[in-house]
Amino acid sequence: MAVIIRQRQVVTDNWRLLKPAADGGITIPPDGDVIVPLSVWREQREELRARPGRLGVWLAATDDPALIAGDLRHLELIAVDFPQFTDGRGYSIARLLRERYGWRGELRAIGDVLRDQLFYLARCGFDAFALRDGQDAQAALSAFDDFSEAYQASVERPRPLFRRRGAGSPNRLERV
Amino acid sequence: MYLYDEIDQRLVDERVVQFRDQTRRFLAGELSEDDFRPLRLQNGLYIQRFAPMLRIAIPYGLLASRQLRALAYIARKWDRGYGHFSTRQNIQFNWPRLEDVPEILAKLATVQMHAIQTSGNCIRNTTTDHFAGVADDEIVDPFVWCEIIRQWSTFHPEFAYLPRKFKIAVSGSEADRAATQVHDIGLQARRDVSGNVGFRVLAGGGLGRTPLIGAVMREFLPWQHLLTYLEAILRVYNRYGRRDNKYRARIKILVKDLTPDVFRAQVEEEWAHLQDGASTLTADEVQRLEKRFTRPCYRKSDALSSGYVLALARDKAFGNWVRRNVQPHKVAGYAAVTLSLKKTGVPPGDATADQMDAVADLADRYSFGELRVSHEQNLILADVRQADLYQLWQEARTLGLATPNIGLLTNIIACPGGDFCSLANAKSIPVAEAIQQRFDDLDYLHDIGELDLNISGCMNSCGHHHIGHIGILGVDKQGAEYYQISIGGAQGNDAALGKVLGPSVSQAEVPDVIEHLIELYLARRDSEAERFIDVVRRIGIEPFKDHVYGSHHQATASRHRQLAAA
Numbered sequence: 001m002a003v004i005i006r007q008r009q010v011v012t013d014n015w016r017l018l019k020p021a022a023d024g025g026i027t028i029p030p031d032g033d034v035i036v037p038l039s040v041w042r043e044q045r046e047e048l049r050a051r052p053g054r055l056g057v058w059l060a061a062t063d064d065p066a067l068i069a070g071d072l073r074h075l076e077l078i079a080v081d082f083p084q085f086t087d088g089r090g091y092s093i094a095r096l097l098r099e100r101y102g103w104r105g106e107l108r109a110i111g112d113v114l115r116d117q118l119f120y121l122a123r124c125g126f127d128a129f130a131l132r133d134g135q136d137a138q139a140a141l142s143a144f145d146d147f148s149e150a151y152q153a154s155v156e157r158p159r160p161l162f163r164r165r166g167a168g169s170p171n172r173l174e175r176v
Numbered sequence: 177m178y179l180y181d182e183i184d185q186r187l188v189d190e191r192v193v194q195f196r197d198q199t200r201r202f203l204a205g206e207l208s209e210d211d212f213r214p215l216r217l218q219n220g221l222y223i224q225r226f227a228p229m230l231r232i233a234i235p236y237g238l239l240a241s242r243q244l245r246a247l248a249y250i251a252r253k254w255d256r257g258y259g260h261f262s263t264r265q266n267i268q269f270n271w272p273r274l275e276d277v278p279e280i281l282a283k284l285a286t287v288q289m290h291a292i293q294t295s296g297n298c299i300r301n302t303t304t305d306h307f308a309g310v311a312d313d314e315i316v317d318p319f320v321w322c323e324i325i326r327q328w329s330t331f332h333p334e335f336a337y338l339p340r341k342f343k344i345a346v347s348g349s350e351a352d353r354a355a356t357q358v359h360d361i362g363l364q365a366r367r368d369v370s371g372n373v374g375f376r377v378l379a380g381g382g383l384g385r386t387p388l389i390g391a392v393m394r395e396f397l398p399w400q401h402l403l404t405y406l407e408a409i410l411r412v413y414n415r416y417g418r419r420d421n422k423y424r425a426r427i428k429i430l431v432k433d434l435t436p437d438v439f440r441a442q443v444e445e446e447w448a449h450l451q452d453g454a455s456t457l458t459a460d461e462v463q464r465l466e467k468r469f470t471r472p473c474y475r476k477s478d479a480l481s482s483g484y485v486l487a488l489a490r491d492k493a494f495g496n497w498v499r500r501n502v503q504p505h506k507v508a509g510y511a512a513v514t515l516s517l518k519k520t521g522v523p524p525g526d527a528t529a530d531q532m533d534a535v536a537d538l539a540d541r542y543s544f545g546e547l548r549v550s551h552e553q554n555l556i557l558a559d560v561r562q563a564d565l566y567q568l569w570q571e572a573r574t575l576g577l578a579t580p581n582i583g584l585l586t587n588i589i590a591c592p593g594g595d596f597c598s599l600a601n602a603k604s605i606p607v608a609e610a611i612q613q614r615f616d617d618l619d620y621l622h623d624i625g626e627l628d629l630n631i632s633g634c635m636n637s638c639g640h641h642h643i644g645h646i647g648i649l650g651v652d653k654q655g656a657e658y659y660q661i662s663i664g665g666a667q668g669n670d671a672a673l674g675k676v677l678g679p680s681v682s683q684a685e686v687p688d689v690i691e692h693l694i695e696l697y698l699a700r701r702d703s704e705a706e707r708f709i710d711v712v713r714r715i716g717i718e719p720f721k722d723h724v725y726g727s728h729h730q731a732t733a734s735r736h737r738q739l740a741a742a
Contacts, residue, residue, distance in 0.1 A: 086214055088337025092414050116215055123333035146194045149183050151327040153454045162461040
């Protein structure tokens with residue numbers, strides 16, 4: 001059973017991530033929780049909804065999240081793939097899913113996901129992280145606290161720092 | 177000078193802790209070279225030809241004297257006693273040890289400095305006019321807007337892994353002294369008919385392999401929308417910019433491939449969702465930042481200083497320096513002084529630790545303890561009393577910082593080139609020096625008049641050769657270092673990209689080619705008022721080509737004969 005980070009905790013995970021084989025075909029197990037590629041969801045939505053087990057969809061970095069904006073109620077998980085950790089398209093996809101299309105469920109970063117990107121990923125709306133093989137999930141948890149503040153608006157803090165300053169904000173320490 | 181508040185300081189301190197741990201994990205083998213590379217780059221650390229190179233941010237080129245002293249300290253303690261001011265208004269150290277970098281960053285944090293996002297595929301240091309706040313054609317003070325952009329771009333979670341680096345420049349005045357047309361995003365302050373402030377927004381400009389002038393996205397964007405509009409541009413670029421080829425990955429390629437109209441339509445569509453959102457700027461925030469800038473307390477002084485007028489009359493050398501290196505100031509009785517880092521024999525933009533300390537002292541005594549770094553790689557004391565100019569000039573001369581060549585041919589912009597940089601095809605520094613030596617006669621130099629000569633050691637164009645009136649580009653020709661010369665480039669409001677003159681030439685031939693170009697210019701100009709660039713624009717590059725290569729543009733052999741005879 002795989003180990004992932006969810007809501008800043010290391011947990012075991014039952015979801016099966018399905019990827020197409022070399023010939024493009026994909027085998028969907030009869031039961032169990034699965035995360036299927038966007039194209040498979042679009043082609044086999046009725047079959048997938050009818051099968052037992054929970055359903056998630058994963059988006060490639062090149063996929064347009066608008067394509068599942070109307071399907072969110074059918075899904076229990078959305079994952080976004082990072083082919084390389086230096087490929088930043090998934091950050092924009094995450095913000096669009098959260099801020100524009102209103103996805104409230106689990107948003108999981110998959111692929112080349114490393115400790116040193118967790119802080120930014122979380123700010124863009126990811127709340128689950130399947131780290132690259134060989135990464136120490138427990139040690140990675142401290143990354144969420146790398147910084148205690150942020151200037152910009154983000155999914156975590158929808159108002160930018162300049163709108164949060166002043167009385168009642170956590171920033172009362174400011175000297176003017 | 178912008179003064180950090182508690183949060184600004186805390187973020188920079190937390191960055192030091194973060195990078196210290198990343199470096200520790202790298203040295204302990206827990207972080208691979210590939211995984212560490214983007215992390216160190218976003219802290220300005222390159223692995224270079226001889227040692228790591230550390231690029232330290234000087235946000236929008238503004239420095240306090242205590243910060244310059246800290247840079248001098250770093251140069252002595254962790255480098256070899258000097259630093260190189262770059263065309264991005266930053267400073268680079270070429271000899272620090274990787275293991276020492278966390279300590280250097282910690283030292284920087286004590287003076288409100290850092291190396292955040294000075295490299296890597298993220299939003300880099302925002303640059304602006306080095307005469308910000310003192311120029312009399314100013315519409316807004318660009319420093320305030322640069323600081324707004326600095327805060328917004330610092331640790332922006334969505335845009336840390338863009339297809340390629342991303343550079344923003346802001347001009348606050350009528351005349352564009354910030355090269356905004358050749359940046360990924362260029363912002364030019366404007367006022368509408370009712371006097372409201374806004375920005376003309378350009379995107380997709382740039383130098384490098386595919387030099388392009390930015391396309392207009394908005395003729396007038398009200399200031400409140402600045403950040404949401406930047407987010408819209410960056411998001412379209414982050415999602416659709418090419419990632420398969422690093423030479424095709426800058427935003428300019430996306431704008432060009434889509435066409436500016438299609439790109440603009442995509443930005444506008446994205447912005448429609450972001451418009452009036454939480455990131456819309458407020459007057460309170462702009463005023464809060466304005467108040468965090470220290471401002472000079474100018475002394476009242478109405479007439480011309482009599483000592484100054486007398487010195488001008490008596491001392492020709494002083495007069496030359498004033499003519500070239502002193503600019504007018506919006507406050508009567510004050511002037512902006514450029515300390516030239518372009519003395520012959522010294523690599524352009526280099527300053528020793530002793531010079532840095534001495535300049536910090538000059539800034540304290542003559543210019544309210546502040547200075548600026550220009551993208552032309554000089555240092556500016558922006559608020560000097562006219563009555564102090566003569567004294568300042570004498571001191572600057574002793575320090576080797578009073579070469580009266582600002583705007584002239586020997587004020588060469590050059591990257592570090594093949595002597596230091598592992599990307600370079602060819603050396604820049606010896607070429608700059610050979611040209612400076614050839615044009616060492618000051619009277620001749622002044623007679624030639626205004627001329628921008630820029631040198632880049634490779635296509636990455638750190639020396640901005642495309643926008644030099646004369647541009648020199650290092651190229652690799654079957655393993656040998658050659659130089660391609662272009663003319664007709666310009667920065668400013670009438671920015672233009674230079675055209676290649678002809679076949680590239682060897683290092684030894686470069687000064688000859690420059691001399692030929694100057695000969696033809698002097699022969700063809702209408703008057704002393706007609707600058708080199710004006711003549712190129714009027715008569716085209718053909719006559720220059722003929723004069724340099726001979727009238728038939730013949731093969732290499734005849735070129736060599738002609739140059740040898742020169």
